[in-house]
Amino acid sequence: xxxxxxxxxxxxxxxxxxxxxxxxxxxxxxxxxxxxxxxxxxxxxxxxxxxxxxxxxxxxxxxxxxxxxxxxxxxxxxxxxxxxxxxxxxxxxxxxxxxxxxxxxxxxxxxxxxxxxxxxxxxxxxxxxxxxxxxxxxxxxxxxxxxxxxxxxxxxxxxxxxxxxxxxxxxxxxxxxxxxx
Amino acid sequence: xxxxxxxxxxxxxxxxxxxxxxxxxxxxxxxxxxxxxxxxxxxxxxxxxxxxxxxxxxxxxxxxxxxxxxxxxxxxxxxxxxxxxxxxxxxxxxxxxxxxxxxxxxxxxxxxxxxxxxxxxxxxxxxxxxxxxxxxxxxxxxxxxxxxxxxxxxxxxxxxxxxxxxxxxxxxxxxxxxxxxxxxxxxxxxxxxxxxxxxxxxxxxxxxxxxxxxxxxxxxxxxxxxxxxxxxxxxxxxxxxxxxxxxxxxxxxxxxxxxxxxxxxxxxxxxxxxxxxxxxxxxxxxxxxxxxxxxxxxxxxxxxxxxxxxxxxxxxxxxxxxxxxxxxxxxxxxxxxxxxxxxxxxxxxxxxxxxxxxxxxxxxxxxxxxxxxxxxxxxxxxxxxxxxxxxxxxxxxxxxxxxxxxxxxxxxxxxxxxxxxxxxxxxxxxxxxxxxxxxxxxxxxxxxxxxxxxxxxxxxxxxxxxxxxxxxxxxxxxxxxxxxxxxxxxxxxxxxxxxxxxxxxxxxxxxxxxxxxxxxxxxxxxxxxxxxxxxxx
Numbered sequence: 001x002x003x004x005x006x007x008x009x010x011x012x013x014x015x016x017x018x019x020x021x022x023x024x025x026x027x028x029x030x031x032x033x034x035x036x037x038x039x040x041x042x043x044x045x046x047x048x049x050x051x052x053x054x055x056x057x058x059x060x061x062x063x064x065x066x067x068x069x070x071x072x073x074x075x076x077x078x079x080x081x082x083x084x085x086x087x088x089x090x091x092x093x094x095x096x097x098x099x100x101x102x103x104x105x106x107x108x109x110x111x112x113x114x115x116x117x118x119x120x121x122x123x124x125x126x127x128x129x130x131x132x133x134x135x136x137x138x139x140x141x142x143x144x145x146x147x148x149x150x151x152x153x154x155x156x157x158x159x160x161x162x163x164x165x166x167x168x169x170x171x172x173x174x175x176x177x178x179x180x181x
Numbered sequence: 182x183x184x185x186x187x188x189x190x191x192x193x194x195x196x197x198x199x200x201x202x203x204x205x206x207x208x209x210x211x212x213x214x215x216x217x218x219x220x221x222x223x224x225x226x227x228x229x230x231x232x233x234x235x236x237x238x239x240x241x242x243x244x245x246x247x248x249x250x251x252x253x254x255x256x257x258x259x260x261x262x263x264x265x266x267x268x269x270x271x272x273x274x275x276x277x278x279x280x281x282x283x284x285x286x287x288x289x290x291x292x293x294x295x296x297x298x299x300x301x302x303x304x305x306x307x308x309x310x311x312x313x314x315x316x317x318x319x320x321x322x323x324x325x326x327x328x329x330x331x332x333x334x335x336x337x338x339x340x341x342x343x344x345x346x347x348x349x350x351x352x353x354x355x356x357x358x359x360x361x362x363x364x365x366x367x368x369x370x371x372x373x374x375x376x377x378x379x380x381x382x383x384x385x386x387x388x389x390x391x392x393x394x395x396x397x398x399x400x401x402x403x404x405x406x407x408x409x410x411x412x413x414x415x416x417x418x419x420x421x422x423x424x425x426x427x428x429x430x431x432x433x434x435x436x437x438x439x440x441x442x443x444x445x446x447x448x449x450x451x452x453x454x455x456x457x458x459x460x461x462x463x464x465x466x467x468x469x470x471x472x473x474x475x476x477x478x479x480x481x482x483x484x485x486x487x488x489x490x491x492x493x494x495x496x497x498x499x500x501x502x503x504x505x506x507x508x509x510x511x512x513x514x515x516x517x518x519x520x521x522x523x524x525x526x527x528x529x530x531x532x533x534x535x536x537x538x539x540x541x542x543x544x545x546x547x548x549x550x551x552x553x554x555x556x557x558x559x560x561x562x563x564x565x566x567x568x569x570x571x572x573x574x575x576x577x578x579x580x581x582x583x584x585x586x587x588x589x590x591x592x593x594x595x596x597x598x599x600x601x602x603x604x605x606x607x608x609x610x611x612x613x614x615x616x617x618x619x620x621x622x623x624x625x626x627x628x629x630x631x632x633x634x635x636x637x638x639x640x641x642x643x644x645x646x647x648x649x650x651x652x653x654x655x656x657x658x659x660x661x662x663x664x665x666x667x668x669x670x671x672x673x674x675x676x677x678x679x680x681x682x683x684x685x686x687x688x689x690x691x692x693x694x695x696x697x698x699x700x701x702x703x704x705x706x707x708x709x710x711x712x713x714x715x716x717x718x
Contacts, residue, residue, distance in 0.1 A: 012367040013291045020359045031401035047494050176420030
């Protein structure tokens with residue numbers, strides 16, 4: 001191989017390297033973007049059952065008196081939470097389109113002030129985009145002094161265009177301890 | 182050689198021959214680095230294999246006999262990590278280092294010093310990983326898939342070392358991939374077009390692109406783990422608004438292409454060996470290339486078939502099920518092409534061919550159980566049972582590992598100048614085939630009967646199958662000592678091999694002397710596509 005073709009080869013290698021480094025940067029950028037993309041995707045489709053994490057607007061599409069949908073309330077506390085957390089009503093039959101308010105009761109059983117945050121989950125997941133939370137204690141942290149009791153509401157509406165095959169929704173709240181600011 | 186300037190440049194590379202440790206520490210020669218990779222991989226194969234035997238010894242009979250469950254968990258985790266990242270991947274990189282420049286007529290890799298660096302990262306990475314076994318709280322115990330929060334909130338303190346070692350191994354893979362692509366795209370002998378390349382080179386080119394695309398995702402995942410563990414972020418922590426399922430999506434977005442990274446070069450090796458010993462040209466060269474590329478592209482859209490049970494919407498389950506089944510088409514193309522190459526061939530059964538034929542049959546068994554696992558409702562039943570263990574071991578051990586061993590037997594005469602001992606090789610082959618099938622075939626049944634994976638104890642009804650698996654495991658493991666014996670003997674001497682030791686073998690690697698001198702192809706070899714291309718009419 002003569003020096004000219006060797007030089008062309010070296011240039012070729014250098015050019016390939018730049019392309020590959022660019023590709024590598026692309027995959028790194030893609031990886032970083034995957035996390036926010038996942039969140040946006042889940043919020044749009046509701047497939048992780050979380051739904052929207054802020055107050056939603058009331059839909060005035062009328063109440064479907066013919067249909068009854070059962071809403072079940074499930075609560076749990078995460079490991080290490082010395083709180084009592086329960087729903088005042090375990091289930092309720094609602095008509096799609098109606099606005100309802102449900103109450104949850106939490107009590108700090110410990111001896112120190114604690115803070116907690118409830119994370120909602122709606123199943124089946126395809127229902128989560130039809131479950132509108134007009135007001136929810138899960139939008140904020142709750143701070144309770146030792147042995148303090150707090151009753152907190154969630155105001156919700158099930159959209160009247162809820163798919164026909166859904167007859168029962170489960171609204172599950174998990175209470176997690178919060179530390180830090 | 183037409184010019185002196187290049188010859189003097191290569192002469193420079195020849196001068197002061199370093200000796201001893203420094204020679205290996207500082208080498209930039211693709212053959213020496215290839216050898217280092219292969220030795221490293223073999224060492225890891227035995228370390229990971231010993232862990233597998235600890236697992237099989239514990240599972241020999243029901244109840245807890247030998248190890249504590251905590252240690253058992255570390256063994257399953259480390260066995261997986263070491264075999265995937267320390268044995269199979271470096272073995273393929275080692276074969277690529279040795280053979281890709283020889284097969285395309287290049288004097289060395291494009292970036293020889295980078296090559297040295299990518300290798301030496303590996304011993305560092307795996308000493309770190311292995312050292313975590315001796316730390317307080319033990320080594321990684323959350324399975325090789327390190328699902329969060331098991332690997333974050335509930336992980337042993339040594340997890341930071343695990344993360345660092347995965348980072349190092351990942352960097353090594355990325356640099357190796359860059360090097361291989363740069364070599365293949367720029368250093369082929371002048372007349373060799375892409376469609377004239379041997380299939381081992383083709384499969385490695387595609388594998389290298391896969392590595393480049395997904396290794397950063399793995400690095401990203403472990404970095405997020407590091408942040409979650411040490412810096413109070415909540416990527417995978419539901420308490421802070423994160424999502425543990427995100428971990429699984431990210432991991433398998435890396436993980437599924439990763440399993441093809443471990444099998445595509447094996448396809449390449451089989452596509453070299455089958456034509457050589459059937460004394461026919463490979464049937465369907467082009468379709469082999471396209472099938473490899475299709476498998477690689479499809480590997481990016483099937484990841485969620487590993488997580489059917491996390492609660493995916495129906496539409497997603499259907500999509501991932503059908504996409505996964507679609508992969509059986511290009512894979513089937515490959516298997517049919519190998520069979521068609523054998524058809525009407527004048528076949529001889531030397532040891533490399535034996536391992537390759539076993540590879541084709543056994544890999545197909547693993548592929549078929551893969552299609553079974555792709556069926557969503559069936560997967561609900563099979564998920565996390567020994568059926569899954571049987572499936573991926575069939576593709577990885579009697580699949581990828583057999584192909585690696587076949588490649589070693591095939592190219593050993595070129596590396597050492599001597600034929601490997603045929604009798605010992607046959608013993609190695611038959612003991613391995615019997616051992617590997619005795620180990621993994623009964624796992625299909627224990628899995629279908631409901632035995633869960635990663636558990637040190639089991640219900641009495643699984644006892645017979647586990648006894649068989651354990652016996653097979655020890656037979657397979659111990660018979661690999663024969664491989665070491667064959668290789669050592671072959672390095673020391675034996676029947677001298679000519680330049681082309683196999684009657685039907687084609688390719689530029691067989692035009693250089695056996696053993697291959699340290700420097701080859703300092704002038705590009707003659708390559709006439711009409712005569713030499715594997716895709717010629």
